[in-house]
Amino acid sequence: xxxxxxxxxxxxxxxxxxxxxxxxxxxxxxxxxxxxxxxxxxxxxxxxxxxxxxxxxxxxxxxxxxxxxxxxxxxxxxxxxxxxxxxxxxxxxxxxxxxxxxxxxxxxxxxxxxxx
Amino acid sequence: xxxxxxxxxxxxxxxxxxxxxxxxxxxxxxxxxxxxxxxxxxxxxxxxxxxxxxxxxxxxxxxxxxxxxxxxxxxxxxxxxxxxxxxxxxxxxxxxxxxxxxxxxxxxxxxxxxx
Numbered sequence: 001x002x003x004x005x006x007x008x009x010x011x012x013x014x015x016x017x018x019x020x021x022x023x024x025x026x027x028x029x030x031x032x033x034x035x036x037x038x039x040x041x042x043x044x045x046x047x048x049x050x051x052x053x054x055x056x057x058x059x060x061x062x063x064x065x066x067x068x069x070x071x072x073x074x075x076x077x078x079x080x081x082x083x084x085x086x087x088x089x090x091x092x093x094x095x096x097x098x099x100x101x102x103x104x105x106x107x108x109x110x111x112x113x114x115x116x
Numbered sequence: 117x118x119x120x121x122x123x124x125x126x127x128x129x130x131x132x133x134x135x136x137x138x139x140x141x142x143x144x145x146x147x148x149x150x151x152x153x154x155x156x157x158x159x160x161x162x163x164x165x166x167x168x169x170x171x172x173x174x175x176x177x178x179x180x181x182x183x184x185x186x187x188x189x190x191x192x193x194x195x196x197x198x199x200x201x202x203x204x205x206x207x208x209x210x211x212x213x214x215x216x217x218x219x220x221x222x223x224x225x226x227x228x229x230x231x
Contacts, residue, residue, distance in 0.1 A: 031216075031217050032217075033217040033218065033219070035219075035221075042221060042222075042223050042224070043207065043209075043219075043221035045217075045218045045219065045220070047217075048216055048217025048218060049217075050216065050217065055216040055217060056215065056216045056217050056218050058218070088159055090159075090161060092161070092219075094217070096216075096217070101147055101148065101149040101168055101169075101211060101213070102149050102166050102168050103149075103211075104151070104163055104166060105151075105163070105217075105219060106163060107153075107160060107161035107162075107163075108160070109158070109159060109160045110159045110160065112159070
């Protein structure tokens with residue numbers, strides 16, 4: 001089975017621009033979660049999508065948004081980029097079976113975003 | 117407040133030795149899950165092992181085992197017979213009840229395996 005894929009792998013943008021990152025989950029996985037990883041803040045949860053609905057959200061400003069398509073692929077968008085948005089953005093997919101506390105998230109290679 | 121605490125920022129371990137990575141967590145939930153991930157310099161997070169709060173046995177996966185002490189709220193990862201390829205950042209993470217899709221991560225421990 002193919003793993004989680006993320007495109008693009010690297011991005012360079014300037015302040016004020018917007019960016020869209022894409023994530024394709026493992027086949028059969030219905031949940032996609034997004035995380036931001038920075039040296040200062042570590043790994044922080046952005047949001048999670050399941051069946052095209054945002055099911056959970058972290059503490060990020062409204063500039064960060066996402067969506068999920070019917071094939072479970074997900075995109076996240078960051079508008080009006082700031083220097084502090086420079087980070088590794090990781091997406092993870094899981095089966096998300098009901099009641100599955102052990103529902104394991106499998107991560108993609110990440111998109112490294114640099115904002116100049 | 118920090119939910120997951122990893123007190124060891126970095127450590128060196130000799131090849132073929134065992135190493136224990138500490139993780140303590142804070143939750144008032146009775147049902148929760150604990151995960152360990154490895155992140156090599158390439159950046160991808162690799163799932164290693166899972167322990168559920170109701171699991172009575174400590175989880176094991178190959179050379180990885182989890183020393184779960186529920187009363188102490190600790191979930192230490194033990195890597196036996198370290199290999200050079202084990203050099204990476206290791207993260208402890210927790211899922212609390214009803215926190216769909218949300219893992220809370222510790223700050224990580226950088227492990228360097230030396231020959």
